[in-house]
Amino acid sequence: MSTGARDTDGWIEKMRVRLTEDYEAQDAHLRHLLADTSDPEEAHTHDALVAAARQSLEQVTAALARVEAGTYGDCERCGNPILRERLEALPHARYCVPCLERHGN
Ligand SMILES: [Zn+2]
Incomplete structure (x- = not known):
């Protein structure tokens, strides 16, 4: 699917590739965590790691959906x-810096 006419210099396509790589890495990480049911004493930590991995995956999925929708x-x-520099540091960022300063994340 095209990233739309706004992506005149290929930047959004570059970010889409990065987000896709992030998605695959997070997905692999989550699968690894879910497959690892070893130590019951670590269960709490394990649950927290799974929850964090799921959240990261959701954030990246939402960012990819915005790329497809043309609103990335x-x-x-x-x-x-x-700002592009903010997105390059945090590709799944949803809010601009002024909004973060005004409302928090
Ligand atoms: Zn804003």
């Missing part, structure tokens, strides 16, 4: 574009 890089709160 737009703040979900105010609709302004999120």
Whole structure:
């Protein structure tokens, strides 16, 4: 699926590739965690790790959905574009910096 006419310099495509790699890495990580049912004393830690991995996977999935929808890089709160340097540091970022400062994450 096309990333749309806005991606004039291929940047969104570059981020899509990065998010896809992140997705595969998180998915593999989650599978690994779910397959590892070893030590019952570690169960609490294990549950926390699984929950964190699931959350990361959801965030990356949501970001990929925004790429497909053509809204990737737009703040979900105010609709302004999120700075590219912020997205390069945090590819699944949903909000622009002013919104984060105003409302928290
Ligand atoms: Zn915003």
